[in-house]
Amino acid sequence: MSQMETPEVADMPSPEKTVPERLLALSKDEAFEVRRWWQRLTLSPQDLATHTKAPPWPKGMRARLRRCASPEAAMLSDGFRYLWQGLPEAPPAHRDERLQQWACIALVLAEVRDETPSASLGSRLGQEKNGTGKPCMSELRFQQLMDCHSPQELVQRLRRALALIDKRDVSVVHLADNIALWWSEYRGQPAAKPSKRLGFVWANDYFEALAKYQRDSD
Secondary structure: OOHHHOOOOOOOOHHHOOOOOOOOOOOHHHHHHHHHHHHHHHOOHHHHOOOOOOOOOOOOHHHHHHOOOOHHHHHOOHHHHHHHHHOOOOOHHHHHHHHHHHHHHHHHHOOOOEOOOOOOHHHHHHOEOOOOOOEOOOHHHHHHHOOOOOHHHHHHHHHHHHHHOOOEOOOHHHHHHHHHHHHHHHOOOOOOOHHHOHHHHHHHHHHHHHHHHHHHHO
């Protein structure tokens, strides 16, 4: 039996699969699995041991995933297959869309070097950059991020956004949930409440962070 076919028995039991995050599109099980996948993909063996007894994923997997230029290329990578295999099953009718969604998530999360649970992307992009009085991402580029029209564009802009915050101190669960929410809206299924839609979530977090230091400088 290959490593990918070997059941995971060293992880924490199901009752402990709690994720203290704001979830709008992912289930708690999906959130737990994607964080555990990222931890095994990214963390050193010493840091990983503080979260799980499961071993790291094979060396080089993250680098290969980061070299993928498209969601379609990511689907052929071993890194994506490890993630896909650990996710809860979905109805067959939604399989193709789900494959694309999770390929985008894998591509973006492979960029994250270090995470801070519960830290949202919008708030990180709106934080002050090195005492300059300006946000890590300008308002113009932030508006462009919120106006992505294709999965490829979304991945590209999110990769650039992460580079602006040194690819750290953001929650991988929040990031995965944002991408899943974008996909829901892309498929024409926006949340009934505007406050549960991605544009509002990102803008609210971004401008709230922006206001903290702009108010202090007035």
